[in-house]
Amino acid sequence: MDFFIWTMVFLGIFFSVLGIVLTIIYFRKPKTPTNKPKFKYVLSESSNTFHRPECPYVKKIDSMNRNTNHNSYSTLISVGCKPCKYCNPK
Numbered sequence: 462m463d464f465f466i467w468t469m470v471f472l473g474i475f476f477s478v479l480g481i482v483l484t485i486i487y488f489r490k491p492k493t494p495t496n497k498p499k500f501k502y503v504l505s506e507s508s509n510t511f512h513r514p515e516c517p518y519v520k521k522i523d524s525m526n527r528n529t530n531h532n533s534y535s536t537l538i539s540v541g542c543k544p545c546k547y548c549n550p551k
């Protein structure tokens with residue numbers, strides 16, 4: 462009978478530890494990388510308005526007028542560009 466009790470104790474501890482370990486592994490798992498573009502802002506050269514990359518208006522910018530070389534908000538403002546009112550890039 463003692464053997465049965467100790468087996469149960471062992472199994473209890475074993476599965477508790479297993480549960481903790483699996484929980485730790487689960488929460489330490491790096492989040493799936495989002496396909497975030499490297500650039501911070503997308504500038505429409507035709508309207509001198511810049512957007513967040515995820516802004517729906519970015520898709521409407523003609524590829525000829527699309528400029529993603531700017532990564533600084535202050536630079537864009539200093540050259541006379543305006544932030545988009547819809548996505549409000551900062």
Ligand SMILES: [Zn+2]
Pocket residue numbers: 511512513516517518519545546547548549
């Ligand atoms: Zn926008």
